[in-house]
Amino acid sequence: MGTTALESFKDITSGAAGGIAQVLIDLVKVRLQTQGGGGNALGLVRSIWTKEGPLAFYKGTLAPLLGVGACVSIQFGAFQLFRRRLEEYRRIYPADAKTNSKSLSLSDFYLVGGAAGLTNSIISGPIEHVRIRLQTQPNGAARLYSGPWDCVRKIMQHSGIKGLYRGQVVTLFREFHGYGIWFAAYEGFLSMAMAWEGVKDRRELASWKIAACGGLAGEALWLGSHPLDVIKSKMQSDGFGRGQKYLTMRDAFRQTWREGRFRGLFRGLVPALLRAMPVSAGTFATAELRTMSLSNPHSQRLAALLSRRHPAVHYANNASLTSFQSRYASTTSGNPETLPPHSKLPLKILLRSLLVATISSHRILLGPSLAILKFLNDSHRAWVFDVQRNPLLHAILKKTMYNHFCAGESRHEVTSTIAEIKRMGFRGAILTYAREIVVDNTTEEESGRGLKEMDSASEIESDAGIDAWREGVLETADMLSEEDILALKLTGAGAAVSEALTSRKPLPAQMESALADVCSRAVERGARIFMDAEQISVQPGIDAVAIDLMRRFNTKERGAVVFNTYQAYLKSTPDTLAQHVALAHKDNFVLGIKLVRGAYISSEPRHMINDTKQATDDSYDSIARELLSQGYRDYGVPGGKSFPDIELFLATHNKDSVLKANELQQTRAKEGKALIKIQYGQLLGMADEVSFSLLQLADQGVDAKGSESDAPIEVYKCLSWGSLGDFGVHCVEERVMEEAYIFQLIIAEKIEISKSVHRTLIIVRLTRRAHRSLSRPHLTHPPTTPLPSESRHLDGIPDNPPNMAAKGDKIEKIITRLQARIGEGQFYEAQQQTRVVAARYIKAANWPAAIDILYNVAQSLLKAEQGGSGGDLAVMLVDVFKQAELKPDAANKGKLLTLLRLFAAQEPTRKKFIGEIIAWSSKFGEYPAGDTDLHHVAGSLYAEEHDAYEAERHLVLGTKDSAEVLAKMEYAWYKEDDSHTAPLYAARAIFPYLLVGNVRAANTCYRLFASSLSDDNKGLGVQDVSSNSADLRIFPGLPLLNFLGLLLLAIQRGAPDAYKQLLAKYSSNISEVSAWSEALEIIAEMYFGISRPRQSNPLMDMMGSLFGGAGGGGAPQQRRPATRRVEAPAAEGLD
Template sequence: MSLASLRLQTQGGGGNALGLVRSIWTKEGPLAFYKGTLAPLLGVGACVSIQFGAFQLFRRRLEEYREIYPTDAKTNSKSLSLSDFYLVGGAAGLTNSIISGPIEHVRIRLQTQPNGAARLYSGPWDCVRKITQHSGIKGLYRGQVVTLYREFHGYGIWFAAYEGFLSMAMAWEGVKDRRELASWKIAVCGGLAGEALWLGSHPLDVIKSKMQSDGFGRGQKYLTMRDAFRQTWREGRFRGLFRGLVPALLRAMPVSAGTFATAELRDIIPQRVTLAEGCTGKRLEYVALPVAQCPKSATVHMSVRRYHEGLPHLDVGYRRYSNRLALQFLSHSIDQRLAALLSRRHPAVHYANNASLTRFQSRYASTTSGNPETLPPHSKLPLKILLRSLLVATISSHRILLGPSLAILKFLNDSHRTWVFDVQRNPLLHAILKKTMYNHFCAGENRHEVTSTIAEIKRMGFRGAILTYAREIVVDNTTEEESGRGLKEMDSASVIESDAGIDAWREGVLETADMLSEGDILALKLTGAGAAVSEALTSRKPLPAQMESALADVCSRAVERGARIFMDAEQIPVQPGIDAVAIDLMRRFNTKERGAVVFNTYQAYLKSTPDTLAQHVALAHKDNFVLGIKLVRGAYISSEPRHMINDTKQATDDSYDSIARELLSQGYRDYGVPGGKSFPGIELFLATHNKDSVLKANELQQTRAKEGKALIKIQYGQLLGMADEVSFSLLQLADQGVDAKGSESDAPIEVYKCLSWGSLGDFGVHCVEERVMEEAYIFQLIIAGKIEISKSLHRTLIIVRLTRRAHRSLSPHHLNSQSHRASYKTTSSHLTQRPHLTHPPTTPLPSESRHLDGIPDNPPNMAAKGDKIEKIITRLQARIGEGQFYEAQQQTRVVAARYIKAANWPAAIDILYNVAQSLLKAEQGGSGGDLAVMLVDVFKQAELKPDAANKGKLLTLLRLFAAQEPTRKKFIGEIIAWSSKFGEYPAGDTDLHHVAGSLYAEEHDAYEAERHLVLGTKDSAEVLAKMEYVWYKEDDSHTAPLYAARAIFPYLLVGNVRAANTCYRLFASSLSDDNKGLGVQDVSSNSADLRIFPGLPLLNFLGLLLLAIQRGAPDAYKQLLAKYSSNISEVSAWSEALEIIAEMYFGISRPRQSNPLMDMMGSLFGGAGGGGAPQQRRPATRRVEAPAAEGLD
């Protein structure tokens, strides 16, 4: 059937399937129907395995996604839709095309070549050889683009149709589990899915067949996929695109039916997974069973429930062996399907019987492998939102893309367009805009879409949503003309008759209010009620009675639903009238018992805002109501009178921050200050995209909470689709506050997203246009953010690449891997990240001298300061002495920026260094750290080398940081990156690493200490060894080798043998001195001294390993492995480290991991194992006399 279909697709002229079959039988014989069968026969196993394996993988990932983001938020449906199955099937097809493309190319060549003596290829191998000789490997992938299209679309239809037919069959039979269906019914569903596959993808298959059967060079007929399509269309129109369909359909039914019927058998067979052998020699088995069959008699059960329907494997049983619980973490020991299951609902796994665990295991029983504090802010964003954010950021930060995009949006925003360009009437245009820009910035076009969006942002951790139905009238300051936004066209009579506008506004706002729930906020634009209301606001006359009634109804509805109301700021002509309306509503609704229900908006870019706010504070004090303040920078700068706006952006920033600071400190003008009037009730909402502003406000609020001072309620908000870094940074701080205390902080961090909703045609395009312009305005911040991410990634690759994962599972006589992570799986130069200690060692570390050779603790200023610089520094330090820390920091930044712009590096460095030092001494870690980071940036701009004087300044500042100051870690990362770029050590200056690591060691932050000390000086080894020993003393005695290895292996992997020996010697000496009963034996020879610990074979192995390395004796190393093989097997995670060490020091090649699939493909295409890839040359053996890098002992 395949041959008949292919011949019909590629031959010219007419003909039918039956006539073609007769012709082939007569001229070429019956065996001709099996031409080219060898290539697909060899590859079909790999193709189908990849196809279904990829499908199951992508399906599980999408199911996990639907657990968090349901298909239908209204019904909370978490089952995959047919469109979901289409995407999953398409992704599986794309994955499969990597192999199926070349295999089908060879098959097509063989099936379409002439018969008899004129044939071109003697077999598949000859075909592959000739194609690669002519066009290389690229020739095998001819037609791959159309293959990708066919595979995605075809297999998307295939899997979606199968799931659809299967659902229909289950509904028809009244069953809920597909395994209850008879096999023949499953086969029928699969056969129908095969028919759907070829009906939907056959035209693409025709184009693919023509391109892959085409000649080479001058004989090539089709240059591109488009060219092949054009010629096929010209020859036969639709008939040409569907030639060969009948044989394809006849073949599809049985093949697809058998495939799916066989694939479904895997759910009938019980799944059994055997875990690694433990020290008892027993094997622990896991059997996946339905709930009803789960053994009730098992001694210990761990619940690993899946929370979505249709998955029967719910419980896991464990047996007890000897007197210990042989329990290994599933995330490392069982297949990744169960690991994903655990991590979805059980981020921390708890032991069922903690009594049988060691103190160390119990301490880490609920430690997770990931540290949420280290994740980037955008880590909480779903993939689709992240991709849309990338699209918007790319457009906004490239002028080449921005100009045309804005022009297109303005063109589409014109309501006088034909239906082709009308986003509301043209379904294709509507779908494109809605799925990209509109959904990124707007909540939806109807109630269902809006509530789904609100539910989604709440699931991401936001407190709630600020929802607005965007209707307003904008006054152009240059022409004094009004233009409506979001209003449908009305005739002149409707504009004069204001009641219609108020009614429409009231209905829209009440509909919006009904979408809110407790804690959400309704944002109102009063000018959306029509010309009559706008006129009343502009002339400061009372609102029409109908509008007052509408406002009362809206406020009452909000109170009923537990929501609040924001009176959005608008342009200067109407703002005084809005202020008066807001104050009047606050008097009625903002009672002391209820709190702030109505908030007024204050724009910091107006010069009059501080005075206006002072007047409203006085009214709140006088009339005894709670003043709701929403503070923004401003949104109408392009149309406001320029003289009423602050002269510079810095002035606006200062105004915004000072207002927020004074309100949070409960001292604004004459209210709340000593000798003044009492501070009234106030609630503050900071609506800003400025990260510095929100972090400063939060820092002040948290500081006041820790000091037990009175607090006002503060919340934060950003627009949907914008400033996600600000929003998620706040959410991270909120999570850290809860994690640190175990309960919510006294100053909770609550973040909102502001959403607009309405039809795409009425206001959606304009809303998108505004948002894109706002993003373009801050595109420099976007670029800076990308640069910062790149720098952070670069630092991570340089510094943290010492090992790639933590210790894996040990036997019961050792440690549980997930909880302690105490062994190593390493690469040739990198060390594993590990969570911080939850219980730091109680034994103090030996004091470590902070004075480095050539670097004094307080280095003198190398450049003599001029009188002017001295006066500036003195003035700024005086402000710090008066307690004006924030003002001193900001003035320092301004002054330093002036000298940086003039390239006066010494002056900028002196100012930043001295003021940062003063702030840090005053325990102002945030402000001082900010200036310290700025100082490092000056070092980079000036391209200064890390000499003694420059390092001395930085180390002096480093030692002044408080241990828990968040800015310190950033400062350390910056100085390491600077020394890496401008110094002689690619991984960063050794002195800086040593001091940073020593500080972390003193604070019992083991992971941070290790990653720096390994790259430190010759004194670092002693500090690391002592730290590991102190840490070990908190655990059981038999775990000593694991802690010793934490210091020894990393040094060996960076070629620092002397440091490794130092660590072993110090650790063994301390262990021997503190444990007289160990029976330690001292063994001496002419060439070496060694301590033997009878009860610690792995520690003996480490000592002998170091001796073998120093002697460069491969035979001795092999003898060691043979002797201690049983002990090493209990610490399976050491295996990779030992393989790398064997290759580095003894020239023993690492064993190649067998890959049957790649081996098969390598043989198929004439290569060796490993997929035909050329064998890589083994690197030369590491000699211990040559250090890995300059500066490493």
């Protein structure tokens, strides 16, 4: 919980205090609003006291009491959220808002308050409906409802969920208008009070004055919204069926007006106003008090602490926290410093997990929850219940259930979710475009979202389904980065594809083309593809498609790009897998295996499934064991055929299975046996104990028994994405049902989650206690003078401890052992073991050891022409430099440049490595666009390989020697073209340097290019022109080259008039090269102060100001252009 989370907590707790008091004398108001005839408030109070007793004033409010407080909490939390968003949009900062030096207008506060009211109405509508029915029902034996739950049950029996939301439209109007007035009036009265007192900060006002402003705001709320509240009360107390008096909100208004005119619309106003003054005063006074108390320095430090993953370690010397750790820390490895698996989850996700686990493990909650989800899953509902059209319902579902199970609705949300899970330690994400046809084999009926039956041959030939599937899958692929995985459901492409899979016929040509495009896109992004398993009716067809794609894409050099899924609950799976192992051996491709237990048990023919769950567990573990041991049927066993190349992915929520597999892999690694690549994965929002148990083993560098691990442990989370309306509700419903199927496991996980929540809250409490103890003046603070060992650094790396020699020998032995593996040809094993060992030293912050291991092993792998493995370790080395915050000094750059020169020219990993080292030097060096030496070497390598485009990008941001390399490259490139194109190639070197403000380099490029051209072409008739200030060569047949020379001369002299004359003289020649126009406009503005033509569209102007660049390399600050024409690799994630 960082600053934003603390603000949200502050806003919500501020509203809770005053909400409960709002039930006072509410019964009087509602009775006056709903009863016919005359009467006054005092008479009604006397009547209720006499006939029903004093507790009647709380009739219908004791049970929903907490709900009322929650409603006000939501109002305040939403108000502050919308207010902050609007202030950010208007560029009003917190200091301005507090002092009213620059604040929102009253109309802005009205809109923000109205939005908060709308947010609250989704909860307050049903709560107030139940309360009003209980308050207006007959007394004694004639009463209709025994309590609030009985009232809810009877309403839903008669009218369903829609009945609970009776009067919701008028509730929306009342909430928006009423709370818009409430918050706007409060801010208005507060501004008047501050002006009267002559203060600029609201915190300087006396508490009673703040309360008075709040009380007056409450009066304004009810004066402005009371007629709407009357209509709401009448509609929500109305009968059902034949007893219903008001058919619509409009009808209720009409009848109320006919019965009493204005008096009828304002019945019950007196008690409402009597209640509003003290309640509203107390609410706002409490809100301001809580705001001040939660804004003090101790609370800010608390926010900083809670934003870290393990808050307790920062106060490990504190006695209370130390005792807490010893009491609560536990792990399978027996390491007392390690917290349980769920401790890695943020508190927000822990609470959300607890909510889902509670619903899934309670039959009483599960049934209604599934019913609500099914109800909301109907796209033909009225807008109030349409999750896509109702923004409030959309926000509530999305922030709770949807975000727990799904990745997001847009590209930005999905990539943010993937980045978040990677920050938690996951290797990557499995992203699925979930669209499929489900066939019930018992009834042979099809069902699917967004699909319809194909009734004719013409429809079968239609390619609309394939086009939609291709578009959606490619969009999904574009959200992935290296190491991520794209999961495909082929039946999502429509009935034509499903029919081909079912009949085992070739796929339509259009589908074949779509699959090729998808696989190629995945290869481009460094991602992989899972062919998801589906029902037995289409699975053989999917198997055939997957094997065909593996033959094309799963090469020895590339590894497994395409994986097929095998379901262990099918009796035929071991034989199917044996056939595919044989095909991989015969056709020499890498077999990608994703092993699952199965997902279609409710609709598959029963005789094809294992008889018991234990049989499925045994089958799963047996397949995994034999594959990891590299002995399956006739392959890899003594006297049999050689075992083919295989990569295994275990997708399971069974903790025993993954721990057994990991234990076997670690044992084989310790024994020096050959390994296959294995990874693990679970669904997002499910089996977090399994996922984080594996991550903990990976972090600790141990196996399940606590011994040091020698094989990497890589874990993934499987995510689905799509809009909440089209897919999200359906996905959430399926996930909740899946959790319900594993009832006992969910109960156990719920217990662990509850413990983690309890543990986190205790840490919060103990942290606050630690703050109090640390803030006492008599305590001695830690010394600020660094110890001698801390002050000595070599090349940016702290010295080793006294036993450096012994540790150095150990590192040397590790490196020698790993290099021996490389010498034996066990490249993959060497790479993976290096990652594991290095991760151990990284975790201990032993940067020198990690750097030595990674650098030496990466160097050996690259020399052995293992670019992929060596490149992976080289990128990991850069990550260590970033974590250690090392500067790009000569020693550190020397290591990286040594590795860079060892890469093969066509090695794909090299481009990523270059991007990473540039990003590192940009962050920790003096040049915002990246270190000039690194740019120079990278550009020079690209120039030697004749990769002109990449060379240009880096050389322009390189050293003073880079200009000569760039000029020679452009001239060599020109020599392969026509002679009259010389100015175009010269400009490719000159313009980029001018656009980054490097005039000297631009002159160097022109001089070298012109000299080479003159020397190689004696017949050009070149004329040398000399003056007191400059020498110039004139090429009679190349006017544009002359223009470039004269342009540089005008820039050096800073002569705008000369530039204008030059532009006029050569205008006809320049017009033939349209690509120069924009560059010349920018140069004119940079060097001569001539404004560029502007578009009149203010939005475009704003975007230009937001996204305009700055100079790179060593360009002088004052000469940097407003718009960059060279794409400088200055940020992380460049490539």
